Amino acid sequence: MTSDDIEIRHLTKRYRGGAYDRPALQDIDLEIPHRRFVSLIGPSGCGKSTLLRVMAGLTVPDHGRVSLFGRTPREMCRRKAIGLVPQTPALLPWLNVRQNIALPTLVNRRRGTSHESTDDLLRAVGLEDSAHRYPHQLSGGMSQRVAIARALGLRPDVLLMDEPFSALDEFTREALRMQLLELWQRRATTVVFVTHSVHEAVVLSDRIVVMSARPGRIHDVLDVDLPRPREREVVSDSRTHEVEGRVRASLRSAWSSGINPTELVAP
Ligand SMILES: Nc1ncnc2c1ncn2[C@@H]1O[C@H](COP(=O)(O)OP(=O)(O)OP(=O)(O)O)[C@@H](O)[C@H]1O
Ligand SMILES: [Mg+2]
The missing domain is CATH 3.40.50.300 (P-loop containing nucleotide triphosphate hydrolases)
Structure with a gap:
């Protein structure tokens, strides 16, 4: 150890x-x-x-x-x-898919933390065509994919x-x-x-x-x-x-x- x-x-x-x-x-x-x-x-x-x-x-x-x-x-x-994908995806209802995924990166931009591009994350979880939808317009599985992409954004250890x-x-x-x-x-x-x-x-x-x-x-x-x-x-x-x-x-x-x-x- x-x-x-x-x-x-x-x-x-x-x-x-x-x-x-x-x-x-x-x-x-x-x-x-x-x-x-x-x-x-x-x-x-x-x-x-x-x-x-x-x-x-x-x-x-x-x-x-x-x-x-x-x-x-x-x-x-x-x-x-730490990147956490919770059991129930907690998305911000007033932000669309792209904004939800990009949020941790935006909040931490000043720290200079290395991060994935939002376009790459959208592609990785197959949500390129849903980038402008809001959480209430998503299925459960789509919401899970947003949560996964968001957790990966800051390249967690x-x-x-x-x-x-x-x-x-x-x-x-x-x-x-x-x-x-x-x-x-x-x-x-x-x-x-x-x-x-x-x-x-x-x-x-x-x-x-x-x-x-x-x-x-x-x-x-x-x-x-x-x-x-x-x-x-x-x-x-x-x-x-x-x-x-x-x-x-x-x-x-x-x-x-x-x-x-x-x-x-x-x-
Ligand atoms: N906030 C809480 N207050 C009181 N009890 C809780 C709380 N959160 C979880 N528990 C209890 O703790 C135990 C473990 O819950 P936990 O959610 O960690 O289980 P789990 O293994 O993730 O279950 P599942 O596979 O159903 O998701 C359960 O008996 C649950 O009722
Ligand atoms: Mg559980």
Whole structure:
């Protein structure tokens, strides 16, 4: 472990007044090596979004610490080094697609932060023809693509993506996966990617973190040693199916070790 890695130690997060008498995250220990692509997968409610929000500096943990390349999440935010694609795209309704995507770049122009061109970002997510539309005129998948483009704008060192492709049709999803891989290979970015799709996690990742609910814990960490670049042949390779089988088995045991409805308490 070096200061180039992401390191999470003994992380516990409890929401006050929640429906369960248990923390959302408990004693999370996780290492994410520099420039790796790591996916988080686990049952709904196991704390994946919470973990991402803690890493992004948006939520403060009760115990434990997060170090991103030797810095705290807040320091990384100040340096504009974190790109977050939230589970629900939060677009500004009075700005059109182009303006929403360009906003972080405009706000940080004076800092001289290096950035992607807005035209390149629009092209990358296939929204060139919708640049002048407003958020209320977009489908869910289009809004997700705007949020992805916006997060990439400032060339972040860490890209945190929370189910970014969940509202997309299979073909757009596959195309964006390939684009994301290409972009990740081109840039020195560490990606933490939340998904409910086993196939997606396997195709994209170097490492898959399986979480169990609840409290959210790390159940398993699986290395994906499929060759890169992950061309389309790799996607249907028998080795890919074998890794998917291992992830599914791990998820099944995470599920059975997780939530027990009899432990529900009144809020
Ligand atoms: N602001 C909040 N206040 C209270 N409880 C919360 C809050 N946010 C999340 N929780 C609870 O914390 C737990 C973890 O939520 P989180 O959104 O991190 O799960 P998740 O793994 O991302 O789920 P999903 O796969 O459905 O997106 C859930 O039980 C949720 O109800
Ligand atoms: Mg979530």
